[in-house]
Amino acid sequence: MRISNQEMLAPSDIPYNLVPPHRTKVVEYTTPTTRDQRKNLIKEANWSACNLPSEYIFVNMCTDSGTSAMSDxxxxxxxxxxxxxxxxxxxxxxxxxxxxxxxxxxxxxxxxxxxxxxxxxxxxxxxxxxxxxxxxxxxxxxxxxxxxxxxxxxxxxxxxxxxxxxxxxxxxxxxxxxxxxxxxxxxxxxxxxxxxxxxxxxxxxxxxxxxxxxxxxxxxxxxxxxxxxxxxxxxxxxxxxxxxxxxxxxxxxxxxxxxxxxxxxxxxxxxxxxxxxxxxxxxxxxxxxxxxxxxxxxxxxxxxxxxxxxxxxxxxxxxxxxxxGVNDYYLEDRQRQCDIFANACKSRGVSVFDPACTLGVWILADKCLPHIPKAQGPGTALAVQAYIEGGVGLTSMDSLHRGREDKDDPTNTAKIQLAPYELIRCAIPRRAYNDDHFEWVAESLAKAMSWGEMIPGYRRMDIDRPAIEARDIGLRAFFDEYEPMHEHP
Missing domain, CATH: 3.40.640.10 (Type I PLP-dependent aspartate aminotransferase-like (Major domain))
Structure with a gap:
């Protein structure tokens, strides 16, 4: 007989801010890759983890949408x-x-x-x-x-x-x-x-x-x-x-x-x-x-x-x-994972937007790669390098990808405004990863940062694509068509 919603919230002295309120019953194996493979894979995917076949992403934090582990x-x-x-x-x-x-x-x-x-x-x-x-x-x-x-x-x-x-x-x-x-x-x-x-x-x-x-x-x-x-x-x-x-x-x-x-x-x-x-x-x-x-x-x-x-x-x-998903013990554990990941990043010198709030962790990419101008996508560059280093999938939300359209002339991409922050979203899928995975993502970001000025800025690809209609311009960010100005290390 399965546990009820009420039983899941029964009084407990177990510290769910330190341990998860659930245990694992099924595991999913991942496809092993090497650094050389990942460098080729990300190039073939137009330099975006979101374009990669998911089997080649070891820890996939591109999105938290539809990626949760369902319960018994x-x-x-x-x-x-x-x-x-x-x-x-x-x-x-x-x-x-x-x-x-x-x-x-x-x-x-x-x-x-x-x-x-x-x-x-x-x-x-x-x-x-x-x-x-x-x-x-x-x-x-x-x-x-x-x-x-x-x-x-x-x-x-x-x-x-x-x-x-x-x-x-x-x-x-x-x-x-x-x-x-x-x-x-x-x-x-x-x-x-x-x-x-x-x-x-x-x-x-x-x-x-x-x-x-x-x-x-x-x-x-x-x-x-x-x-x-x-x-x-x-x-x-x-x-x-x-x-x-x-x-x-x-x-x-x-x-x-x-x-x-x-x-x-x-x-x-x-x-x-x-x-x-x-x-x-x-x-x-x-x-x-x-x-x-x-x-x-x-x-x-x-x-x-x-x-x-x-x-x-x-x-x-x-x-x-x-x-x-609205169970207090579950939410307490989810915030615990966010804190673990945010602290793992900070301890390695990876700049994080504070506070980290239950949904995920956002990286301040321009502070991690200060040599790359905002218009050249420091978030894009760091996310690519992190995939090369550790097979982690992250979503860039920098000026290159998420700069706002000019509201008076939205179809004119020359008027795209710079974002207030050059962010990478590290979304946390629910009940899918353990604490060691988040340590690995932080380590991959730190390894990527260590290349410093060898990491290239990005520019728009010269791709023959019809102009997006005015009524569809809000979906511009879904098309990852940017390339590095020189090779990634």
Whole structure:
């Protein structure tokens, strides 16, 4: 008989900040490689670990999306799956779990997060709109451009201060948001908060900030406005609120997630992250009329409203995983792994964005390779060299890959703005790696840094690719087409 959600949180004196709350039952073997092989492999993959066949990546931290290890409870639940098109038996446990997780009445499954975003932005975002956010994720920016709107990132000032050590540097700048509503509120129909703020070094958002956004919308709106939360990693954000925001230490992470969602009109999730599944997503809300308006859009894109493009097996796995992923013991262990990795980097002289917050660790690549100008991709260069040294897969989020489009002339790549930080995202797949793996990634980064000025800067490849349409420009970052200015050592 499998352990229940309640039993998983039974009182314990075992220190889950020191040891994991689970044990390993299945292992996956990796493909051995040599340094010479890896140097050739990364060259053939256009100098990007994201383009590599995954079998050649020893520790893959390119993304935390769909890369989690599922539990025995999830695998066993999948055997109960019903693949009926209409109202399958697997819909009911999923709906119950999502209602418990979000505290919302209506839930809409989708095959992944961006398809849930698509129907929301189709309904609420109009041509000429401004969509403010703490920092739009790549696909969310793409949905803005696709619908003829302008994504407006107004990240809080604390994020841009190297010396600030506060825990909620992913907040939206509420004064700037208020000013935007006062001056251009007639153009705002949706406000998006990403919790935590993925593209801003995974920094969390405070409950106070979410409340203030709700208050600003209600006080200053000039038309109907939807407050939307991107909750792909909200469980991990809730853990930081529990640990570091006054008044929340006695609450469970699930209770905190419920409160965060209570301030929003709608939430959407790529469940491949905090849902601990390989595929899936959902939208949740309380307004019946909006729910009914979204239903035909979902059917057109993903399928009927009780499966949303998911197999019954996916729904059963998510019904279990969504509540496992908000378990306090699990989240405590996840923060433990982040701290281990961040400290392993620091002890080797690898600069890290502080604080490291549950989602992953971001490397400050320009401080690691100060000889490479921001426009020449120090994050890109360091990530490539780290793969050569240790077979680790990392994602560059530097100016070369993630510089912002000029909002008045977004298709003009000559006007790409430099990023505030030259970052590498080291995403931590959930329950997939042990502590020694993170020591190895830190060691690989340190070995890469040791080559110093021998590591080359990068430039755009001369590739005959048709220009990206204006409505698709937000997806520019997904095409890794950069090359080194000279050979890697």
């Amino acid at each position: 409870r999830q695998w066993s639940a999948m055997w109960l799956a019903d693949e009926s098109y209409f109202y399958s038996k697997s819909w009911y446990p999923l709906n119950d779990a999502l209602q418990t997780y979000t505290g919302m009445k209506y839930t809409i499954p989708s095959h992944q997060g961006r398809s849930g975003e698509a129907i929301l932005y189709e309904l609420f975002v109009k041509e000429g709109d401004i969509v403010p956010s703490n920092c739009h994720f790549t696909t969310t920016r793409a949905h803005c451009y696709y619908n003829g709107a302008i994504p407006e990132d107004i990240t809080c000032k604390e994020y841009f201060d190297d010396n600030d050590q506060s825990w909620f540097k992913g907040n939206i700048d509420t004064e700037a948001l208020k000013k935007l509503f006062i001056e251009q509120g007639d153009k705002i129909g949706l406000v998006e908060l990403v919790v935590p703020n993925n593209l801003c070094a995974g920094q969390p958002v405070s409950m106070k900030n979410i409340r203030e956004v709700r208050e600003i919308i209600d006080k200053y709106k000039k038309r109907d406005v939807i407050f939307s939360l991107d909750i792909a990693r909200i469980s991990e954000n809730a853990w930081i609120i529990k640990k570091f925001e006054e008044g929340y230490g006695y609450k469970s992470s699930l209770e905190i997630v419920n409160e965060m969602c209570s301030y929003a009109d709608v939430v959407h999730m790529s469940a491949k992250k905090a849902g601990l599944v390989n595929m899936g997503g959902f939208v949740a809300l309380n307004d019946q009329t909006v729910y009914q308006k979204l239903q035909p859009k979902l059917i057109r894109i993903d399928g009927f409203t009780t499966y949303g493009g998911l197999s019954g097996r996916d729904m059963e796995a998510l019904a279990v995983g969504i509540l496992e």
